[in-house]
Amino acid sequence: MADEPEFRRVRGTGWKSVYDTLRMEILDLTLKPGQLLDETTLAERFDMSRSPVREALIRLAGEELVITLSNRSTIVAPIEVGTFPKYVEALDLAQRMNTRLAAVFRTPADLKTIARRQKEFEAAVKTGVHLKMSETNKQFHMAVAHAGRNPYLASFYERLLNQGQRMLHLHFEYLERAEGGYLLTEEHDQMLKAIEARDADLADELAHAHTRQFQDQFIGFLRENYSSDIALSPQRAAE
Structure with a gap:
């Protein structure tokens, strides 16, 4: 089919090469939510037996990036629009608590690591490559959590x-089209300053605002694209 992604033939060295490649393609949406992952086809693509392919899929399932159905076929995990409010609720609590604790327990070495991760995120934003942006965003927040x-x-x-x-990634795409959208870099800087000042209440407040900003912009994306051909879960997002 014309709209199916084309994949180059990759010769791997074991399950890790399959895992790394598929994980990247799932995260950057090259492999669409709901897309079938056939072991035989993947084994041919990576020029290896089905055993390492199966191992890679098991590990991806452990990260909830793929799902094994009752008929034992495997698909890329859907993006559950209907559960988004619950996801954001959990994210908000985790983000606020980890950022608050960072303001209390951070060391000078931690501050240097957080600042370095923020510079890496800013550099990734300039490239416009969504996978780099999401990975460096994650590393910034995990530096805060640690x-x-x-x-x-x-x-x-x-x-x-x-x-x-x-x-x-969908949020990034929306911001690139939306007027007045921004990519959270200023909020990262403010969070770092609050952590440095050991202001736990402000760190908590900023972390909460950070989550709400992501929530509001992603809901904007859903309203703009929900009826498009992007393969989202068929459940409706909560208002």
């Missing part, structure tokens, strides 16, 4: 950030 010194909260937060990367 500064909070609670590995359980940081792990939960990382899982949420991973699950939200494809939504973030």
Whole structure:
């Protein structure tokens, strides 16, 4: 079909090469939500047996990037529009708590790491490459989380950030078209300053505003594109 993505033939060295390639293609939406991932076709593409392909798919399933259906076929995980409000609710709590803790427990070394991650995000924004932008955005927020010194909260937060990367790409696309949209770099700077000042209340407030900004802009994307041919889950987004 004319609208199907074309993939170059890749010769891999094991499951890791399959995993890395498929993960990148899922996150940057080259592989569309709901798209079938056939083991035989993938094995041919990567020029290897089905066993490493199966291992890669199992690991991607562990990150909730692919889903195995009842008939044992595997598809790229849908983007669940209907559960977006619940996702944002969890993201908001995790983001606020990790940022608050960072303001309390951060060290000078943590501040340097957070600042470096922010510069990397700013550099990625200038490239316009959405995968680089989402990955460096994640690394900024995880640097904040690690500064909070609670590995359980940081792990939960990382899982949420991973699950939200494809939504973030759609969010980036919307901002590129929307008048007055911006890419959150100023908010990152403000959060860093609050953490540096050990102002936990301000850090919490900024983290909450950061989540709300993402929520509002993603809902704007849904309103603009919900009836388009982008393969989203058929559930309706909550108002």
